[in-house]
Amino acid sequence: MKLDKGTNFIPAQDVLNEVRNELRSYFERGVVDDSLLYPVIRSCLSKMGLRVHPSSNIVIPINNYKGCLPDDFHKLSLAIGCFQYNICSQNTENPQLYETYEGIHAVLKPSEICVDQCGDDWNIIQKYDTFSVNFQEYYPLKVSSSSMPFCTNSCFNKSTLSQNEIDICGKDIHTNFESGYVYMEYIQNLETLDDLLIPDFAPIRDWIKTACIHKCLYSIYYNGDDTIRNKYMDHKADLLPLELNAKSFVSRAGYKEMYDLRRFMSGRYSKFSQQVYGYR
Numbered sequence: 001m002k003l004d005k006g007t008n009f010i011p012a013q014d015v016l017n018e019v020r021n022e023l024r025s026y027f028e029r030g031v032v033d034d035s036l037l038y039p040v041i042r043s044c045l046s047k048m049g050l051r052v053h054p055s056s057n058i059v060i061p062i063n064n065y066k067g068c069l070p071d072d073f074h075k076l077s078l079a080i081g082c083f084q085y086n087i088c089s090q091n092t093e094n095p096q097l098y099e100t101y102e103g104i105h106a107v108l109k110p111s112e113i114c115v116d117q118c119g120d121d122w123n124i125i126q127k128y129d130t131f132s133v134n135f136q137e138y139y140p141l142k143v144s145s146s147s148m149p150f151c152t153n154s155c156f157n158k159s160t161l162s163q164n165e166i167d168i169c170g171k172d173i174h175t176n177f178e179s180g181y182v183y184m185e186y187i188q189n190l191e192t193l194d195d196l197l198i199p200d201f202a203p204i205r206d207w208i209k210t211a212c213i214h215k216c217l218y219s220i221y222y223n224g225d226d227t228i229r230n231k232y233m234d235h236k237a238d239l240l241p242l243e244l245n246a247k248s249f250v251s252r253a254g255y256k257e258m259y260d261l262r263r264f265m266s267g268r269y270s271k272f273s274q275q276v277y278g279y280r
Contacts, residue, residue: 005054009197019212032216048250057185059126067173074189078156082181084137207246
C-alpha cells in the first residue's frame with residue numbers, strides 16, 4: 001500500500017471532531033478533553049506498523065562530515081553516496097540562472113531515480129526550479145550499529161559491506177567522508193507542526209474513532225458515572241472487531257503485489273551493484 005502524505009491522510013482533528021460531536025455534553029463540561037485521545041491515536045498507528053507511513057526521497061549535502069536529515073524522517077530504507085555530478089540548466093534564456101542560488105549545498109530538494117537509454121534505473125537526479133543536478137558516481141553506504149534502530153527491517157544498508165559509513169544521530173546524519181551527497185529513501189513520520197496525520201481509509205478511521213470514544217467512556221465510567229455503563233460496554237465489544245478489520249485492511253496484499261515488489265527491489269539492487277562494483 002503506497003501512501004502519499006498529501007492525498008491519503010487527514011489531520012487527527014477531523015476524527016476528534018466526530019468524537020466531540022458524539023460526546024458533546026461531556027466535552028462541553030470538561031469531563032474529557034483531547035489530552036486523553038492523542039495517546040490512543042498514536043497507539044493505534046503504532047499497532048499498524050510502517051505500512052501506514054508514507055515514504056519519500058531526498059538528496060542530502062554533506063559538509064564537514066555532517067548533513068541534516070529531513071524534518072519528517074522516521075526510518076531509513078536506502079542510502080547511497082553520490083559524488084561526481086553535472087549541472088544542467090533548464091532555463092534557455094539565462095543558462096546561468098542557477099548561480100543565483102547559494103550553491104546547491106544549501107538547498108534540499110526532492111529527487112528521483114531516472115532511467116537511462118537502456119532502461120536501467122540508476123541515474124539519480126536532483127531537480128530544482130531552473131536546473132538539475134545529475135549524479136554520476138555512487139558508492140554503497142553501511143550504517144553504524146547505533147543507527148540500526150533507525151532503519152526499516154528491509155533496509156538495503158544494514159547488510160552492506162563498505163568502507164563508507166553513516167551514523168544517524170538526532171536530526172543529523174554523520175559520515176566518515178568530509179563532503180559529498182547522500183541520496184536517501186526513507187519512511188516519513190506522521191507528525192506535522194500542529195497535528196498528527198491519520199490514513200484516510202474507512203476501516204482505519206472507524207477503528208481510531210471508536211478507540212477514542214471508548215477511552216472517553218472508560219474515563220467517565222471509572223470516575224463514578226454509572227449511567228454510561230451500557231454505552232461503554234457496547235463500544236468495548238465493537239473495538240476488537242474494528243481493530244482486526246483495520247489491521248487486515250493494512251496487511252492485505254495479493255501475491256502479485258508482493259512478487260512485483262520483490263522483482264523491483266531485486267532489479268534495483270542488481271543495477272546499483274553493477275554500477276558500483278562493475279559487471280562480474
